[in-house]
Amino acid sequence: xxxxxxxxxxxxxxxxxxxxxxxxxxxxxxxxxxxxxxxxxxxxxxxxxxxxxxxxxxxxxxxxxxxxxxxxxxxxxxxxxxxxxxxxxxxxxxxxxxxxxxxxxxxxxxxxxxxxxxxxxxxxxxxxxxxxxxxxxxxxxxxxxxxxxxxxxxxxxxxxxxxxxxxxxxxxxxxxxxxxxxxxxxxxxxxxxxxxxxxxxxxxxxxxxxxxxxxxxxxxxxxxxxxxxxxxxxxxxxxxxxxxxxxxxxxxxxxxxxxxxxxxxxxxxxxxxxxxxxxxxxxxxxxxxxxxxxxxxxxxxxxxxxxxxxxxxxxxxxxxxxxxxxxxxxxxxxxxxxxxxxxxxxxxxxxxxxxxxxxxxxxxxxxxxxxxxxxxxxxxxxxxxxxxxxxxxxxxxxxxxxxxxxxxxxxxxxxxxxxxxxxxxxxxxxxxxxxxxxxxxxxxxxxxxxxxxxxxxxxxxxxxxxxxxxxxxxxxxxxxxxxxxxxxxxxxxxxxxxxxxxxxxxxxxxxxxxxxxxxxxxxxxxxxxxxxxxxxxxx
Numbered sequence: 001x002x003x004x005x006x007x008x009x010x011x012x013x014x015x016x017x018x019x020x021x022x023x024x025x026x027x028x029x030x031x032x033x034x035x036x037x038x039x040x041x042x043x044x045x046x047x048x049x050x051x052x053x054x055x056x057x058x059x060x061x062x063x064x065x066x067x068x069x070x071x072x073x074x075x076x077x078x079x080x081x082x083x084x085x086x087x088x089x090x091x092x093x094x095x096x097x098x099x100x101x102x103x104x105x106x107x108x109x110x111x112x113x114x115x116x117x118x119x120x121x122x123x124x125x126x127x128x129x130x131x132x133x134x135x136x137x138x139x140x141x142x143x144x145x146x147x148x149x150x151x152x153x154x155x156x157x158x159x160x161x162x163x164x165x166x167x168x169x170x171x172x173x174x175x176x177x178x179x180x181x182x183x184x185x186x187x188x189x190x191x192x193x194x195x196x197x198x199x200x201x202x203x204x205x206x207x208x209x210x211x212x213x214x215x216x217x218x219x220x221x222x223x224x225x226x227x228x229x230x231x232x233x234x235x236x237x238x239x240x241x242x243x244x245x246x247x248x249x250x251x252x253x254x255x256x257x258x259x260x261x262x263x264x265x266x267x268x269x270x271x272x273x274x275x276x277x278x279x280x281x282x283x284x285x286x287x288x289x290x291x292x293x294x295x296x297x298x299x300x301x302x303x304x305x306x307x308x309x310x311x312x313x314x315x316x317x318x319x320x321x322x323x324x325x326x327x328x329x330x331x332x333x334x335x336x337x338x339x340x341x342x343x344x345x346x347x348x349x350x351x352x353x354x355x356x357x358x359x360x361x362x363x364x365x366x367x368x369x370x371x372x373x374x375x376x377x378x379x380x381x382x383x384x385x386x387x388x389x390x391x392x393x394x395x396x397x398x399x400x401x402x403x404x405x406x407x408x409x410x411x412x413x414x415x416x417x418x419x420x421x422x423x424x425x426x427x428x429x430x431x432x433x434x435x436x437x438x439x440x441x442x443x444x445x446x447x448x449x450x451x452x453x454x455x456x457x458x459x460x461x462x463x464x465x466x467x468x469x470x471x472x473x474x475x476x477x478x479x480x481x482x483x484x485x486x487x488x489x490x491x492x493x494x495x496x497x498x499x500x501x502x503x504x505x506x507x508x509x510x511x512x513x514x515x516x517x518x519x520x521x522x523x524x525x526x527x528x529x530x531x532x533x534x535x536x537x538x539x
Contacts, residue, residue, distance in 0.1 A: 024077065025301050092111075097176065105148075106149055110162045254277060268296065491510070
């Protein structure tokens with residue numbers, strides 16, 4: 001298979017990754033990347049990859065859970081549950097999954113049971129939990145509670161069962177599945193917006209202040225840096241307004257809202273419609289979610305009949321030295337599965353490599369053990385006083401932090417090349433370079449023209465440029481008025497029951513304009529006309 005077509009779409013790349021892991025329940029997952037302005041994006045499956053990843057070298061992409069299952073118990077295959085477990089473990093570590101003390105201890109115990117297995121006093125030192133960096137705020141009290149749950153309540157559970165117990169507990173939390181979008185509300189206070197299987201949520205600090213269920217959400221829209229949520233609450237129309245830091249962040253928030261609403265609310269993918277960012281006069285940005293919806297995914301999962309694939313977990317608990325469970329290694333353990341191996345010889349080679357790496361890491365961290373123990377003893381009292389409530393990570397959170405490339409075996413078979421290598425091949429294609437250059441040339445020409453207008457050679461050219469701009473503005477304004485004025489009169493004065501006109505009349509902006517501006521202006525105009533007519537008739 002020769003790769004290098006300029007029209008290769010995001011769905012091909014997503015299918016490539018899922019096929020590599022033999023993942024069938026792939027609708028819950030997506031590929032995320034960050035642009036040069038540090039704005040996060042989900043790779044659009046319906047658009048060419050190269051068009052989305054322009055100027056993104058070196059390519060950094062993350063395979064992430066995009067839609068969290070409302071009921072993890074309905075996931076059919078252990079492989080899918082394991083990938084969801086990895087994502088939730090990452091959410092816990094970054095403080096995105098808010099946990100009361102009891103739930104935090106239980107989730108930590110499930111992670112330790114899945115990673116280490118049963119507690120063994122001969123292998124596990126007294127403070128073995130302190131080598132796990134599970135939470136952003138991890139006190140000694142929390143570590144003791146995790147050890148108690150691991151040693152007693154979870155004893156005897158296999159990794160798959162411990163992971164399932166974590167999923168079952170995590171999905172009951174308010175922030176399960178929340179990808180926080182930082183913004184400001186109408187008072188200027190910082191808030192975090194998110195979307196779950198239940199609906200649209202708003203958090204301030206560690207408290208959920210709004211939950212608008214999907215059945216009560218009418219639509220989402222944005223204008224510039226302002227994001228609107230339009231819905232119904234207690235049989236009254238509700239409009240929530242938020243402000244993001246940049247227009248790009250607002251558009252990303254709007255796209256996430258549209259996708260989550262379609263995935264969780266629609267019963268069939270055929271019901272999904274193309275939506276626009278605004279509905280009055282101008283269409284704005286248009287977008288449509290192109291995947292399957294939650295009900296269809298669950299139905300498809302129930303029909304899977306194949307032999308379950310083998311789940312290759314990264315096991316650090318096999319080492320007898322638990323000082324190797326450093327922060328860096330735990331982050332590496334958050335990554336997806338190792339690729340399936342095609343032969344027993346390859347398995348032996350990979351196992352030998354892993355053992356060599358573990359031994360090297362143990363040697364490097366053994367010298368730090370004594371210093372770490374002294375540091376923990378020194379700060380034990382301070383850690384005991386830390387708050388047990390976890391918080392959502394701050395606005396500087398980078399989704400690509402703590403990320404190592406997905407381990408992919410190098411081979412002559414193109415099917416098992418890494419996504420980054422695939423994109424490099426796409427950009428290395430001469431035809432693709434010519435096309436990208438052709439797309440950039442008009443932009444450069446427009447920029448040079450703007451610069452020439454801003455920096456003219458003399459005053460005469462400046463005056464001519466201003467006159468041309470004024471003439472263009474007058475012509476455009478006149479043409480716009482000729483088009484919009486009849487349409488506005490039809491909207492305001494006629495009773496035509498057309499769906500397009502009906503939708504415009506129902507918008508809160510149109511209603512505000514009609515009652516606060518147009519009606520008083522019409523009354524004033526009619527009054528003046530009557531006065532003039534009376535004056536004429538009187539004469």
